[in-house]
Amino acid sequence: MKNLRLTDIASELNLSVTTVSKALKNYPDVSNKTKKRVKEYAQKMNFKPNSFAAYLRTQESKIIGVVIPRLNHFFFSDIIKGIIKAAEKESYMVIVLSSEESYELECKQVNRLIQHNVDGILLSIADSTHDVSHLSQLIEQKIPLVMFDKYSKLTTCSTVVINDQDAAFRAVEHLIKKGRRNIAHFRGPLLPQNSIDRFLGFRRALDEYGLKYRKEWVFTCDEISSEEGYRYTEEILKSHPEIDAIFAVADMPAVGAIKCLNTHNIPIPERIAVMGFSNWKISELITPSLSTIDQPGSLMGQKAFEIFYEELQNKKKNIPIKHQQITLNTDLIERESTN
C-alpha cells in the first residue's frame, strides 16, 4: 500500500493542502466541520504523516539516544524512567543502548545514534573509556550531549551528577556519630570516578574525626554485588572482629552484608552497623531495613532530558549554548541498620 500524501487528501476533498494540514493538527482557524471531514477521511484511508517527511522539513527526528553502561542495574532503570517521562512531555522518543562498560561499544553506540539522526545524546560513561574523541565529535557537530552520573572532565558538555564524595562523607560521619570507631569500607572498582569519590569521602570523614585509616579494612567490590558483600562480611567476622561498622559503595554489597550477619545471628546494628548507598527499593524491605544515601535517579534522568531540550531550543534560535553543571542533592536515610 502506497502512503497517502497530504496532497491526495486535499485534492480528494477539494481543500487546500494548508487547510488539510491545519485540520489534522487541530488549528483553531479551521472550522469543526472541515476538521471532522478531513479527520474521518484520513482515518478511513489510514493516513500516516510520515516521520521522514517531517524530518526533511524540520531537521528534527524527535528521537534522543541514551547510552548507559549497564542494562541490569536498578539505578539506571530509574534514570531511564525519568528520561522517558520527561521526553514524553515534549513528544520525544527514547532509544536506549548499553555500552556494557566497554569503550569500544560506547564509541559504536554513539556512532549508531548519530547515523540515526537523533537530536541529542544522554550518556553515562563506561568505566573503561579513556579517550573521549567520540564525544567531542558530538560537540563539533553541534549535537547536544548531556552526561549524567558518570562523566568525563575532558568533555565540554552539560552534566547532571551528585556529589559522591560529600554524600559518602556524610554516610561515614553518621556512623561515627553513632559511636562507631572501626569502620570498614566496601569500595567499588578502582577506576570509576564515583567509586573513587566515595572512597575519598570515607577517608576524609576518618581524617576529620581523627580515626586512623587502615587499608586492610577496605575491600574492593569489582561487581558491586550482594555476593561480594556477603563474602567480605564473612572475612570480617573471621579476621577482623574489631570492626563495628561497614560503609558500602552501594546497597547491593550492604544487603549482602546484612544477609551474612543475619545468617550468623550477629545483631545489627548492636554488634555491626551497616550503611549502604543509593536507596534502592530493597533497602527499606529487608530486615533490618538499611540506612543509606538516597540518590535521585529518576530526577537525574529528568534533568538530563530537560537540559538537552533547552540546548536544542537555543541551538534552533542560534543562541550560544551555555553548558550547565548540575549537582543534585542526596539525602541520608536513617533506618534500622544503624539505629
Added chain:
Amino acid sequence: MKNLRLTDIASELNLSVTTVSKALKNYPDVSNKTKKRVKEYAQKMNFKPNSFAAYLRTQESKIIGVVIPRLNHFFFSDIIKGIIKAAEKESYMVIVLSSEESYELECKQVNRLIQHNVDGILLSIADSTHDVSHLSQLIEQKIPLVMFDKYSKLTTCSTVVINDQDAAFRAVEHLIKKGRRNIAHFRGPLLPQNSIDRFLGFRRALDEYGLKYRKEWVFTCDEISSEEGYRYTEEILKSHPEIDAIFAVADMPAVGAIKCLNTHNIPIPERIAVMGFSNWKISELITPSLSTIDQPGSLMGQKAFEIFYEELQNKKKNIPIKHQQITLNTDLIERESTN
C-alpha cells in the same frame, strides 16, 4: 556542514561508488589497501551514512518499538534488557514507551511508533485496554507485532507468555505438600489476565487437594505493592489466626508479608509460610529468603525480538507469516520462607 555522500568520496578517490560502499562495509572482494584509503578519507571527512537514505533504499528503519504498561517495574526492566540484547545482535535499536496501563496512551504510543516507521512493535497490553483495533491495524499494515506477558486473545499475532495458571497451581501445591491447609491468597487486580490466571491456579490447587475455598482469605492487591502485603498480613494476624500460608501474586506483596511477620516476631515458615511469584533479585536477599516462581523476563524479551525478526525476514521474502504462540517454562524456587 552538508553531509558527504558516497558519490563525493568515490569521485575524490577516483573509485566507483560500489567499491566505496563495499570498502566501508568491509567486503572481502575489495583490497585492504583500498579499504584503508576509503576508511581513512571517510573518517577524515566525518562521513556518516545517513539512516534516512538507508531507509529510502531498504524501507527498513532498523528500529523497533516496545510498549510496556509500566516503567517502574522490575519484571519489565528485565524484559527490556532481553529485547535490547537480542536487538543489538541484529543491529536493531529499541525505542521504549510506556502506556502507564492506559488504553488511550497505548493507542497513542502505537501510532507514534508507526509514524516513526519502526519495523515492528513488541507490546505488553495495558490493564485497561478493551478494544484492540489499534493493534489490528498493525496486522493489516503488515507491521510485525509480538505481544509478551500480557496479551489479548482478540489480536491475531505471535505471543510469548508463561502459563500463569499452571505456575500458580504448582506454587500452591508446594505449600499444600509442606502440610499447609489454610492458605491465603494475595491476588492482583481484577482485570488483567495473568492476575486472573494466578487466582484460578490457586483455586484449582485447593480443589484438587480437597481444600475448601474461602473468599475471605483472598485479598486484592491493586498496586501489587509491598505496602499492601504488609497491611493484609497484619489483618491476617488480627482476624484470621488460622491461616498458615500466604501465596502472593508477585514478590512485592510477599516481601511485605515477610517484613510484617518479622516485625511481629512471627516465625517463618513455622507459623506462616510465604510464597511469592516472579523471582526478583530481592527474593533471595531478604531474611528469610523467599520461595517463589522464577519468571524468565530477559528470555521473554529475547524471544519476542527473535520472533519479530523472523517475521520480518519472512515478510521480505514474501513468505506467509505463521504466528507463533510461545509458552516459556517457569521454575519453582524453594527457599527458606516455605522450608
